[in-house]
Amino acid sequence: MPAEKRWAIGIDLGGTKTIVARVDGGGKIGRMLRIPTNAAKGAAAVKQGLIEAIRELLKGSGRPPAGIGVGIAGQVDPETGAVKFAPNLGWHHEPFGEDLKKALGLPVGVINDVRAATWGEWLYGAGKGCQDLLCLFVGTGIGGGVVSGGKVLTGCSNTAGELGHITIDLHGPPCHCGNRGCMEALAGGWAIALQAREKVTSDPKAGEAILKKADGRADQITAKIVAAAAKAGDPLALALLDRVALALAAGSASLVNAFNPCRIIFGGGVIEGYPRLIGKVARGLKGRALPPALDSLRVGRSELGADAGVAGSAALVMHL
């Protein structure tokens, strides 16, 4: 079937919210349902909620979809569609894709959510037409995806692209992963919030503007609040985000030297909250990345935003 006549259902299965949408062969998103994930009710309830939403989207559709693609934060087995480990959902070795397939009688593809977003940006977004692409999604954590020589890299055990966990400061602060000085531990949303809370607590005067936006409670400070304070010109917030840009530039230089991408695309909540970071990182890359790798590099911003995952997971079953 020609691409323009194909369609699929794309799913972005998050820890609290889930998006289920119709996606056409060009990556255009049609009807979209937002449902609670209900992770606390257990895996059976999560699957049941998904099945109902999918059935709703299948109603009156005429042509059957190419299949169902699901992006999920965790490690998956691409062959069986099983979820090996998904901390947000509390799942270990959950037979996920197979159960959906049995219930719906349609092909089901399961993929890591960040890799799905990379597919989305590559096929339909800011990475279109590019054979060597690197996507860096800076949200609460930092994840990434790599296209090299026209192929999405998967690695030996399907975990390639853990770009947030490259070490940029071997004596740096501890990371959630157990290592220290990871790019995520200096520039991920959780790390930004942590740094802001510490600064505000140790220097309440400098932290006034940030603290005010958090209703006076340091433990309520988020990366979003820091970004808002920076936009309003608060010096502490600006200094914190300059440190974030430095960390992202150092990490990106490593990735540019190692992968030599034609394009590096930044997305995720922290970038969306403070897009000026991209320009700062691009400037920081000069003098850090090797000139021949830098000469062929373009730095850009995600085009699909939060839709990248849904579009990419649907693409998985349409194109692969």
Added chain:
Amino acid sequence: MPAEKRWAIGIDLGGTKTIVARVDGGGKIGRMLRIPTNAAKGAAAVKQGLIEAIRELLKGSGRPPAGIGVGIAGQVDPETGAVKFAPNLGWHHEPFGEDLKKALGLPVGVINDVRAATWGEWLYGAGKGCQDLLCLFVGTGIGGGVVSGGKVLTGCSNTAGELGHITIDLHGPPCHCGNRGCMEALAGGWAIALQAREKVTSDPKAGEAILKKADGRADQITAKIVAAAAKAGDPLALALLDRVALALAAGSASLVNAFNPCRIIFGGGVIEGYPRLIGKVARGLKGRALPPALDSLRVGRSELGADAGVAGSAALVMHL
């Protein structure tokens, strides 16, 4: 022609010495000539020396070779065989492969020397049969090569695999590349020598054993001397190499998380001089790399040593 009947000439073109050898389809090295490169005499003299050595190896060979593969420290254009930049030879935009081809009437392939060594280890050495392989050559500098999904990564402008220039300490010492805190700037041979010279100068008593091996001249200390002192149990040399192991472990953790290789292979002069580094790095990787990436990883040592480049550059014209 079946692989076992093919042969090629492999060349490792270094800044001072050059190796020219017959290599069979199984990567076995036959007759080998070692010639001075004569870089100071200019590009024409270097090419003439190579042509004479190649003609010598072609004598009485019966079957013609599949071609001539040349590994060279620098950036090359794989399409034309031109050398874009080779600092050791003082070459800029030198029409190298084409000139050799004209003179000899044989196919000529030109490749970066570290990538050639990666091909060698992959096809004939410690990486045999592996679809996701990472080679790290720790010599005076640090270079690398990556095989992912059964393909050697080349990147957007053929510079992928500059693994020595990943940042592991964003506040670290300056690197020759212009950045600071690169893995090479903490663990490359030149950096080991530099650290040893500084320590020996600032603390001559602790530096006694190392200094003695350098005939009392701090400026004559090399990484090789530090390795020899460490083997003899010198505490300062052991401490310096522990720092090198830490840097290599931090950098390798980044690479394991980013590429998710099945095998990581260490080679190069620093490793050959002190092979115990491999065990130290393997232990350091635990607790640094992500468990799912670590679970599927094997850490090993180069099998071809200095022959990897010659075997790999010959493979380039036999297999590609």
